[in-house]
Amino acid sequence: MKRPEPSRMLLLVTIALANVLWFATFSLAAGSFWIKIGVSTVLLAALSWWIRPVEKRQFRLSTRALLLGLLSAVVLYMIFWAGREISTVLFPFAERQIGGIYGKGAGTPRWMIFLLLLLVTGPCEELYWRGFLQDSLMERFGGRRGWLVTTALYAGVHLWSFNFMLIGAAAVAGALWGLMYWRTGALLPVIISHSLWSAVIFAVVPLS
Numbered sequence: 001m002k003r004p005e006p007s008r009m010l011l012l013v014t015i016a017l018a019n020v021l022w023f024a025t026f027s028l029a030a031g032s033f034w035i036k037i038g039v040s041t042v043l044l045a046a047l048s049w050w051i052r053p054v055e056k057r058q059f060r061l062s063t064r065a066l067l068l069g070l071l072s073a074v075v076l077y078m079i080f081w082a083g084r085e086i087s088t089v090l091f092p093f094a095e096r097q098i099g100g101i102y103g104k105g106a107g108t109p110r111w112m113i114f115l116l117l118l119l120v121t122g123p124c125e126e127l128y129w130r131g132f133l134q135d136s137l138m139e140r141f142g143g144r145r146g147w148l149v150t151t152a153l154y155a156g157v158h159l160w161s162f163n164f165m166l167i168g169a170a171a172v173a174g175a176l177w178g179l180m181y182w183r184t185g186a187l188l189p190v191i192i193s194h195s196l197w198s199a200v201i202f203a204v205v206p207l208s
Contacts, residue, residue, distance in 0.1 A: 033108070154174035
């Protein structure tokens with residue numbers, strides 16, 4: 001049975017909602033940043049699943065999916081490590097902005113950040129951004145254009161952080177995960193990559 005194709009209006013509504021949620025997460029001082037972003041991603045994932053559930057085949061567990069997810073997470077971590085070293089030399093504001101990203105976690109235990117990113121935020125972000133939005137856009141505009149538009153939208157919601165380093169990081173990570181999804185047609189390795197990378201870089205071996 002063919003998955004229902006969401007209308008253009010529905011796609012725009014979810015994109016607008018993502019921007020509202022990211023704006024609220026970054027702008028509202030009250031509450032834990034990591035809990036707020038977790039709740040935001042759960043809402044987006046639940047809405048997108050209600051509109052257009054992801055096919056079971058995209059979650060098929062295999063050695064290839066595990067290895068691709070793990071290796072891409074390691075590669076992405078190394079890219080960000082190198083990017084930090086280079087950017088702090090080239091841009092006077094880079095170290096302060098990177099510190100600002102990690103400062104969002106102040107007051108939240110690392111173990112909680114780790115579990116939220118690994119089990120909630122990482123999987124739910126991929127369910128919406130790649131499993132729903134990119135998949136829908138690739139059907140409408142083709143693989144390459146769907147990937148590029150989704151990457152731009154993913155980086156775009158991070159504009160609400162008003163943090164150049166975070167926006168750039170979202171663009172790089174989103175491009176990699178989007179490319180993986182486009183080329184493999186499978187969501188599981190992308191979820192593994194995103195969840196492991198974010199949990200490690202923010203809660204285990206931070207780059208601050």
